Amino acid sequence: MSILTVIILLILSFTAQMMSSKKMTPIIWLLTFSLLITTTKLWKTFSTYSWTSSMCSSSNFSIAMTLISIWITMMTVLVSTKYSYMNKNFNNFTYLLTSLLIITTIFFITDNLLMMYITFEASLIPTLILxxxxxxxxxRLKSSFYFMMYTICxxxxxxxxxTKMNKTLFSMSMMTNTPLYLTQSMSMQTLKISALMLAxxxxxxxxxxxxxxxxxxxEAPVSGSMILAGILLKLGGWGLIQITKMSFKIMSNMKNLFYSINLWGTMMVGLICLSSVDLKMLIAYSSVIHMNMMILGIMSNPNLGVLGAMIMMIAHGISSPGMFAMANVSYEMTNTRNLMMQKGVMMTQPKMxxxxxxxxAANMAAPPSMNLASEILIYTSMMKVAFGFFSIAIMTTLISGAYNLYLFSSQKGNPSKLTLPNKKISSNHMTFLSSLSIPVFVITLSLYQLNL
Structure with missing residues (x-):
């Protein structure tokens, strides 16, 4: 696996974006197959991972995240080609996604902190326009205001x-380990690391x-939700891994605070999912749970926890866009996102x-999904911190299984005459739904190569 693979896949993605949906289908399958092969080879690198090695600064995991970004972008284009309102501005739409893909690719492969910040902020503009x-x-104007104010501030x-690190160290490279020793005061070090991590x-x-x-x-269209869940949330996770690599000793003093906030948050969000009747809202809050668990893995252990967080980033980057695409298919057939009114969709659409x-199953970390492997690694690293935290995490897993079963069971039953599906699932639906669901389980077959 080399940078040549990324370049070839970029060319394929740009070419496919200018094609119709029928011509795009074989390229989608080719890209999916390439993603499976390259991610399978990636586990050999993960098996030799250690905190003192150069794994985080090398291009292996960066290439994996770049491949997922390309792949999700292709899926987004495939999902959006059938909309009449999208076809009127389809060229602008593809140019917007292409610019976002280039920005995120630079973010994942750069080693410069300033360039990472520029691309991190530049990714907000295409998403806001979308x-x-x-x-x-x-x-959507109010939600865009929330989106911009939270991230920019x-x-x-x-x-x-x-800028302070550049003035003090005359370097913006993330390879250096000295930013955590900018001052002698531990309280000032903690404050500065918190400033680095907040964004x-x-x-x-x-x-x-x-x-x-x-x-x-x-408020976002299905393309915006897929981009948010599959790509933009991973920017935050990748940045946390880089900052943690430079300042893990100082961050260990903040471990109990982060554990308390994230564990309490996962339980509260799980209860919100159990009481939610909006399909898209439920999937969005489930993303918050997975990302908080990823933060727990990064904070817990420099070896096992970060490895689990990396696998969760890949797993969530595949399964969560699939959930939003599936929710959009259900919305197209019933014209509602209410779980109660969607009841019985599966009886009329058995393929769904x-x-x-x-x-x-992937969202609730059922075997043999990648989510299960990542949660096992994260929970194992949490046991080294405190068994009490591990017990609370197990309760979060039970709640996660409960709201996913609630989501799955809500699609069954006798269909309502008011929301009786008036469309059949098409081959276009079959293409992107299979490409967003099956790889989560297929990639797991290569995990036996991990020598943990």
Whole structure:
């Protein structure tokens, strides 16, 4: 696996974006197969991972995230080609996604803190245009305001710290390990590391600064939701891994605080999912739970926890866009996102039963999904911190299984005459739904190569 693979796949993605949906289908399958092969080879690198090695600074995991970004972008184009309102501005739409793909690729492969900050902020502009121009409701302006204010205000301390590091160390390279020793005072070190992490914690997002995510998901089109869940949330996770690599000793003093906030947040969000009747809102809050668990893995252990967080980023980047795509298919057939009114869709559309089962199983970390492997690694690292935290995490897993079963069971029953599906699932639906659900389980077959 080399940078040549990424270049070839970029060329394929740009070519496919200019084609019709029928011509795009074989390229989608080729890209999916390439993603499976390259991610399978990636586990050989993970098996030799250690905190003192150069794994985080090398291009292996960066290439994996770049491949997922390309792949989700292709899926987004495939999902959006059938909309009449999208076809009127389809060239602008593809140019917007292409620019976002280039920005995120630079973010994942750069080693410069300033370039990482520039691309981190530049990714907000295409996403904002996507929500405002192609959003569903008039409330999209309010959700865009939340989206921009949360991310921009939280990123200002990061910019200040980057400029201070350049002034003190004369370097912006993330390879250096000296930023955690800028001052002799431990309290000042903790404050500066918090300033570095705040922007990425909001983008992830962590509990208490997550309110922008459900609002953005609800008002965004299906393409915006897929981009948010599959690509933009991973920017925050990747930035946290880089900052943690430079300052893990100082962050260990903040471990109990982060554990308390994130564990409490996952339980609260799980209860919100159990009481939710909006399909898209439920999936958005489930993303908050997975990202908070990823933060727990990054904070817990420099070896096992970060490895689990990396696998969760890949797993969530595949399964969560699939959930939003599946929710959009259900919305197209019933013209509602209410779970109670969608009851009985599976009885009239039996093919959807298979995909809902795969996606709900992956979302609840059922075997043999990648989500299960990542949660096992994260929970094992948490046991080294405190067994009490591990017990609370197990309760979160039970709640996660409960709301995913609630989501799956809500699609069954006797269909309502008012929302009787008037469309059949097409081959276009079959293409992107299978490409967003099956790889989560297929890639797991290569995990036996991990020598943990």
């Amino acid at each position: 929500i405002i121009k192609w959003g569903y409701q008039p409330e 939280a990123s200002l301390p990061l910019l200040i710290m980057i 990425f914690l909001v983008k992830t997002p962590m509990w208490t600064v997550h309110l922008w995510l459900p609002k953005a998901h609800v 039963l298979f995909f809902w089962f795969l996606l709900a």
